[in-house]
Each structure stands twice: as structure tokens, then as C-alpha cells.
Amino acid sequence: MNPRTQSVTVGIVGIGTVGAALLDLFETNDRIIRGKAGCDLRVGVVCDKRADRVKIARSRGVRFSTDYRRVTDDPSVDIVVELVGGTTVAGEVVMRALENGKHVVTANKALLASRWDAVFSLARQRRRAVYFEGAVAGSIPVVQALNEGLAGNHIRSITGILNGTTNYILTTMTASGRSYATALTEAQRRGFAEADPTMDVTGADTAHKLAILSSIAYSRWVKPSHLRVQGIREVEPEDISFARGFGYVMKLLGRGEERDGAYHGEVRPYLIPSDSVFATVHNEFNAVMIQGSHAGDLVFVGRGAGGAAAASAVLSDVIYVARGTAHHTAGLAPYVVYDPDLEVRLANRAEVPGSFYIRCTAVDRPGVLAQIAAVLGRHQVSLASVYQKQPITARPLGVPVVMLTHRIPEGRLESALAEIGSLTVVKGKPAYYKILDSAGT
The missing domain is CATH 3.40.50.720 (NAD(P)-binding Rossmann-like Domain)
Incomplete structure (x- = not known):
């Protein structure tokens, strides 16, 4: 025939x-x-x-x-x-x-x-x-690449800008210094955001996509509930500006990896080195980096919306x-191979290490920085840099103190920040973002 x-x-x-x-x-x-x-x-x-x-x-x-x-x-x-x-x-x-x-x-x-x-x-x-x-x-053929082209590799990690709406919003905030709300309105006006953008801006859409890619990579069903998910609605223009001063750009990333047989997946705003591939991906474009055991780093970039x-x-x-x-062959062999009886062993999120950017608003008087540093020291949070900068806009409650940490378990940082937030000299809840280093970790 x-x-x-x-x-x-x-x-x-x-x-x-x-x-x-x-x-x-x-x-x-x-x-x-x-x-x-x-x-x-x-x-x-x-x-x-x-x-x-x-x-x-x-x-x-x-x-x-x-x-x-x-x-x-x-x-x-x-x-x-x-x-x-x-x-x-x-x-x-x-x-x-x-x-x-x-x-x-x-x-x-x-x-x-x-x-x-x-x-x-x-x-x-x-x-x-x-x-x-x-x-x-x-338009990026990442499923085929992961499922077929990299079938012989152990996938060390998957990292990606997987949502065009949030990338458009963060691109606008970075380029213009506009607020999240203003950038969202512009994205909606230009057709890059839905009237109800909740699934996008909360990170839920990215979580679905990361769960799918992780399920293929690790041959078991990784559910969205297995992921740590944080969106972009609380991102402030000053954090984007401060990050730029340190040589970083903010992007919402989905990242999944396997460490010693345990899976860790998260969706969150990351600070990315300004010379990295992800930093050059703007507006509605998506990008995915897959680290294979033998193929090395592969990067895919293309339109993610429309x-x-x-x-x-x-x-x-x-x-x-x-x-x-x-040819009467479709479906004879399953396109997705996984073990439905194999449970996903999750890494302890508190023990997953990383470097972090921290910003807190503190009263502008002598000794405040020493109090904050003392708390960090008690929790064994090692600092790489400390900057006390003038705010972009007037802040009657205080001035921003910005810090970069060395690589530490995130749970240790969260405990420290909870205590710092309770100090009378600190106003409001400290903000912090994870940093993606040049090696993609």
C-alpha cells in the first residue's frame, strides 16, 4: 500500500x-x-x-x-x-x-x-x-527534544521562562520602571494578558508546564502540588532596579531538578545574571534550558504566546x-513512558540551597544594620554584600537595606527573615528573591 x-x-x-x-x-x-x-x-x-x-x-x-x-x-x-x-x-x-x-x-x-x-x-x-x-x-519543540532527543540522558535540571504574560510584564517593569499594576494594564491592552490574568501572574500556568516537563524527564507523574509556586504580583520596581545595580535581571522561572534521587521543583521570580541567555529573552518570548548528563546544556528560545x-x-x-x-504505527508504543506506581520522592524544600537577594525597610538611624546583621549571624546566614541605598521614591517609614547572601539552605534564611521582620526598627515584611548563578543552579 x-x-x-x-x-x-x-x-x-x-x-x-x-x-x-x-x-x-x-x-x-x-x-x-x-x-x-x-x-x-x-x-x-x-x-x-x-x-x-x-x-x-x-x-x-x-x-x-x-x-x-x-x-x-x-x-x-x-x-x-x-x-x-x-x-x-x-x-x-x-x-x-x-x-x-x-x-x-x-x-x-x-x-x-x-x-x-x-x-x-x-x-x-x-x-x-x-x-x-x-x-x-x-512554538518551541521542547517536549519532543526532552522525550526523544534526550531520551538517553539523565536530566539534571530543567529551567525555563514558560509564560509570555509574566515575561512581558517583567520586561516592561525593567525597561520603564513602571509598577506591576501599570505593566499589567499595558500587557492587557496589547493582548499579551487575559482580562483575568490570575493563572499567569500567580505562577500557576508556569507550574502546569513545569510539572509536564518534569513528568517526562523523570518518568513519573510530577504534580503541580509538588512544586513551590510564587508569582510576580508582589514584585516592586525598586527590587528590579536594585537587582540591575548588582548585575541581575528579574525573570519568572520554572525550575525542576533531581538531587540524590529526590525531586525539587519551584516557580518563582529569580534574579538572573545580566549576561545569561535568559536575561536576553524579552516580552512574550519563552526560553527553556535543559541540562543533560551527556548532552550538556541545551537552550531553546521562541515565541511562547499567540x-x-x-x-x-x-x-x-x-x-x-x-x-x-x-503507517498503522501510531499509538503502538506509548509516547510518554513512565511508571504509574512510582511515587515522586520530594526533596526537603527548607534544605535546598541557594544564594539570595534580601531587601528590608529599616529606620534610618545608627545601629540598625548591626541589629539586622546579628539576627542573620545567629541563623548562620552568610552575607556576600550589604548596601543601604536611597529609595527610588520617598519612604517616610525608612530606607531600604539590600543584602546578597552566600549559598545557604533556604529554610535557614526564612527563619532569619521572620525574626528580622519582628524587629521594631524594621518596617513591613522583608522581601527576598533567589539568585540563579551562571551555572544555572
């Missing part, structure tokens, strides 16, 4: 920004897509609960329905593309498609991060493929699955 004569039909559920961009790609790159897939790959039916989306489908000669079961239950559909978002209806679409013997392509990080075991157990039982490149880093970027990743998955479908 000549596989080029075989037809593979795609059904799409969800015609939002990504879904519409995917249909555009099918229309404009039809010849390239068929050549890459090695078969007659076409969209047969699309679904969206919004009836007015019928215009998008009809303009392309594609059947339309508002009932997703017309896609998941259609005998002519080989691959179901889920682009609904959320976990409820999207979960029904994915599970029903697999039950009905369809291969699945999804860009749904929340669904995969929260139902990893259920999705891939069913896929394995039904011998069907589930591909999800578009769920992690927009319909076209996500659609590009989704389409690459569709082509891979279609190629396997044409």
Missing part, C-alpha cells in the same frame, strides 16, 4: 485563537503538510459551543457542530484535536476520544498536569497516541500522529 494514497481525517474541538490559527495553517500550508505527513491529511469537522463560529468552518468547507460528540464519536475522524481549555469539558473530550479509538492532540497544560495518569493510562490501554507539544512553550505559535506546535503533533496513522 502506498501511504500517500491514504486519507487521515482530523476533527478539531475549540475554534478560539489557536483553533482558528490552526485552520489557517491547514489552508495556507496544505501542500507542505501533505508532504510532511506522507498522506492526505485534512480537517473533516470542527466544533465550538459558540454557534457563530460556523462562519469560520464554512469558509473553509469544513463541517461544523456545537456538540463535541460529533467529533469524538465520528467514525471518519482519526485524530481529535482538543483546544477547549480548562479541565472539565476538555477532559470529557480527550477521554471520550481515546475511548472511541481516536488519537489525541492537545495544547491543554492544566488538563495534562492534573490528570496525567488518567489520560496516559487510557491511551496505553487503547493503544492510542496523545501528543501535546503546544501545551508547554508555544495563536500562531501554539498552532504551529499543535500542527507538528498532528503531522507526527498522521504519519504514524498512515
